[in-house]
Amino acid sequence: MRLSLAEPKYLKESISILSDLVNEGRFKITKDAIELVAMDPANVAMVIFKLLSSSFVEYDVKEDMEIAVNLSNMKQILRRTKSNDTLTLELDSKNKLLMELRGHTTRTFSLPLIDIEGKEQKIPDLTFSSTVETGADILNDAIEDVDVVGESVSFIADKSTFTISSEGDLSNANIVIKAGDETQIKCESDDKIKSKYSIEYLKKMIGGSKLSEKGDVLIQFGKDYPLKLTYTTLNKVQLSFILAPRVEND
Numbered sequence: 001m002r003l004s005l006a007e008p009k010y011l012k013e014s015i016s017i018l019s020d021l022v023n024e025g026r027f028k029i030t031k032d033a034i035e036l037v038a039m040d041p042a043n044v045a046m047v048i049f050k051l052l053s054s055s056f057v058e059y060d061v062k063e064d065m066e067i068a069v070n071l072s073n074m075k076q077i078l079r080r081t082k083s084n085d086t087l088t089l090e091l092d093s094k095n096k097l098l099m100e101l102r103g104h105t106t107r108t109f110s111l112p113l114i115d116i117e118g119k120e121q122k123i124p125d126l127t128f129s130s131t132v133e134t135g136a137d138i139l140n141d142a143i144e145d146v147d148v149v150g151e152s153v154s155f156i157a158d159k160s161t162f163t164i165s166s167e168g169d170l171s172n173a174n175i176v177i178k179a180g181d182e183t184q185i186k187c188e189s190d191d192k193i194k195s196k197y198s199i200e201y202l203k204k205m206i207g208g209s210k211l212s213e214k215g216d217v218l219i220q221f222g223k224d225y226p227l228k229l230t231y232t233t234l235n236k237v238q239l240s241f242i243l244a245p246r247v248e249n250d
Contacts, residue, residue: 001029001065001091004058008087008101010051010211010237012078017207017239018047019071026068026116031061037121045201048123048240055236057086068116069097077109124242126228128220130157130193134183136209136217136231139164142175143202149173152246153202155221156194159187162219166199193223196246205229205241 036049053059085103096110146166156163208231218230
């Protein structure tokens, strides 16, 4: 296996975001892509990462394989990449992942592979009753707004509006986003579709906006149903998150 990225930011930004949610990751390396599917330790959020072979200037994979690493350690190495570096990934004979950063200098780091117990994570088959495509900055600002007020946020959609709201002990916030040129809304119900989620998790997930080529985010959810956020750079990288709904105890 020898993989070279002329734009290491796609891996660097992805691992930076993923490591905030998941401690360890098992990467599946195929002839088409590097993929990772993992749950956070609390089993509240799933991350789905795919870096396509078309992102690489060299992509030599003889056969499908899996490697597992500590994502925090990988993040620390990737933080050392500079914008003009080429990043090359190889496996050595000592069961370590070699990460070479080649720019004005050549720097090589070795990252030990680890064993991850448990079965392979499967992406759940979800059917969403509402889909919103809007600017990632619009969602980012809305999450920052509601973070001032409470710990959970409600996503509410109908055929013409997408509302993000939160209530605290003494205050509340309400952000109304209308369908238009920048926001497309598809809602299968004539009634409002509403579900509540953790702001703490969403604050970590919206970092995916750095990987959105058009600056968009795809938001999918249902009534008291999991949320899926997807960020994409075409023919390069896709990063998705699935977040369980927050159930209030009466």
